[in-house]
Amino acid sequence: MKREQVIEVYKDVLEKRRKRFPNYFFVGNEGKKYMRYMTCYLLEQHLSISIVEIPFQVGANTLWSHRLRPPAMLYGWNYYEVIDNAYPGKFKPWEFQQTxxxxxxxEEGKRRAIEAVRYVIEEKMKIPMKEIPSQINFNFFKQHGLGGAFTLLGYSPFQIVEAIYPGVFRPWQFSHVPMNCWKNEEYIREAMDDFLFKQLRFSSYNEAFIQLKGSHFNNFQLTGLFQMAFGSRMNNVKKWIKNQLNNLDDEIFYVNH
Incomplete structure (x- = not known):
């Protein structure tokens, strides 16, 4: 049956001129092709939904309320599979308002979540690796329909990125630092060393002790580190730097003896 004929049958069903679809209408690959014709007609012509808007405007009820549920059940399809049959590979399940x-x-869901986030980072947005910590935040997951993945993988941008790229990034590099990060002495030292020697380019702890100011933390968006690790007090920062100097002196002493 040609597309035009299939659409006429579907119109008759929609407008109740026909009670149901003909017997054996949805059989095998031919039936799937008819489903594709009908789905595209419903969304693009009958409902006037542009293709790019389909993930935002179409859910299960959109299809089921327009008589597509019985044929979908014959194939064991959910609403997304009906859409994927009509637009093969065009949309990802998690792009829809209703997953x-x-x-x-x-475990399969977790694997899907990881792959979904990886796909958006690498394929859809093409985010350079060095920019991942600054761009992967709460808004990223909301913007790209990844709320389910965000929930499943631990509500933490760092934990999610860590699941995708194990060992590549440190938690303190992210704009939304994981809870308790600044209670970890190792993370504090890593962050401070990166801040002092890579970003501010001090040559030593001695220089940092003399030159570092509270405004530096603000300028480099490290107010969280300043507040949580040092109580927003430069005296505490200076004390920390002095401890690092003492530790270095101890290390030199033990090496020389």
Whole structure:
């Protein structure tokens, strides 16, 4: 049956001139092709939804309320699979406002979540590796329909990125630092060393002790470090730097003896 004929049958069903689809209408690949014709007609012509708007405007009820549920059930399809049949590979399940039921469940759901985030980073947005810590934040997940992945993978941008790129980044590099990060002495030292010697380019702790100012933390968006690790007090920062100098002196003493 040609596309025009299939659409006429579907119109008759929609407008109740016909109670149901003909027997054996949805059989095998031919039936799937008819479903594709009908789905595209429904969304693009009958409902006037542009293709780019489909993930934002279409959910299960959109299809089921327009008589597509019975044929979908014949194939065991959820609403996303109906759309994917009509637009193969065009959309990802997580791009829709309504993610297919149980899509994020179990280990398979976790794998899907990781792949979804990786796809947006590498394929859709093409974010350079060095910019990942600054760009992957709460808004990133909301903007790209990845709320389910965000919830499943621990509510932490760092933890999610760590699952995708193990060992590549440190938690303190992210704009939304994980809870308790600044209670970890190792992370504080890593962050401070990066701040003092890579960003501010001090040549030594001695120079940092003399030159470092509270405004430097603001200028380099490290107010969280300043507040949480040092109580927003430069005296505490100076004390920390002095401890690093003492530790260096101790190391030199033990090496020489």
């Amino acid at each position: 297919p039921d149980k899509y994020w469940d179990g």
